[in-house]
Amino acid sequence: MRQAQVSRNTKETRIRVEVNLDGTGCSQIETGIGFFDHMLEQIARHGMIDLTVQAEGDLYVDGHHTVEDVGIALGQAFAKAVGDKAGVRRYGHSYVPLDEALSRVVIDLSGRPGLVFECAFTSAMIGGLDSQLVREFFQGFVNHALVTLHVDNLRGINAHHQAETIFKAFGRAVRMAVESDPRAAGTVPSTKGVL
Numbered sequence: 001m002r003q004a005q006v007s008r009n010t011k012e013t014r015i016r017v018e019v020n021l022d023g024t025g026c027s028q029i030e031t032g033i034g035f036f037d038h039m040l041e042q043i044a045r046h047g048m049i050d051l052t053v054q055a056e057g058d059l060y061v062d063g064h065h066t067v068e069d070v071g072i073a074l075g076q077a078f079a080k081a082v083g084d085k086a087g088v089r090r091y092g093h094s095y096v097p098l099d100e101a102l103s104r105v106v107i108d109l110s111g112r113p114g115l116v117f118e119c120a121f122t123s124a125m126i127g128g129l130d131s132q133l134v135r136e137f138f139q140g141f142v143n144h145a146l147v148t149l150h151v152d153n154l155r156g157i158n159a160h161h162q163a164e165t166i167f168k169a170f171g172r173a174v175r176m177a178v179e180s181d182p183r184a185a186g187t188v189p190s191t192k193g194v195l
Helices: 034-047 064-082 132-145 159-178
Strands: 003-009 013-020 027-030 050-057 091-098 101-108 114-118 148-155
Touching (some): 003 064, 013 064, 034 050, 034 064, 034 132, 050 064, 064 132, 091 159, 101 159, 114 132, 132 148, 132 159, 148 159
Parallel strands (some): 027 050, 114 148
Antiparallel strands (some): 013 050, 091 101, 101 148
């Protein structure tokens, strides 16, 4: 089983993340930000990843440190769980609609952190989540998972729908990228021989 656990404790946050890339989509999420919990649940369910996130942050300041640090810890756990990437598909992509909203996410388990994030959220707040923090979550994840990630919200009027399509598409893209490739069993999907 490809699984990992990471703890991250700073003066701003205390976070514990557990991931199982070969899970069934179960999740136990508590960050203190309800809408963010809902989005992390989407990653687990649509990525078929078992995910536990326990986070205590300085929410009296705002949600920034909590959201960013969850992204960092999740990225670290993902990197550990995926290991040397031998036998995986490496690339994943997904388009996900929700009513009027549509998002596309493409991921490469490249070993190089890179993020392109294009979403003009139609609201500054989505429940208790500052919509600017969606990008910060993915930046934290990318920097520590060492992946290349392209996130594009192609259309949307409702900010809740915009965010939900992004997180669902991310889960589906990750699921595809980490799947075993039976034609490449035991080999790293790169001409370099390492990712």
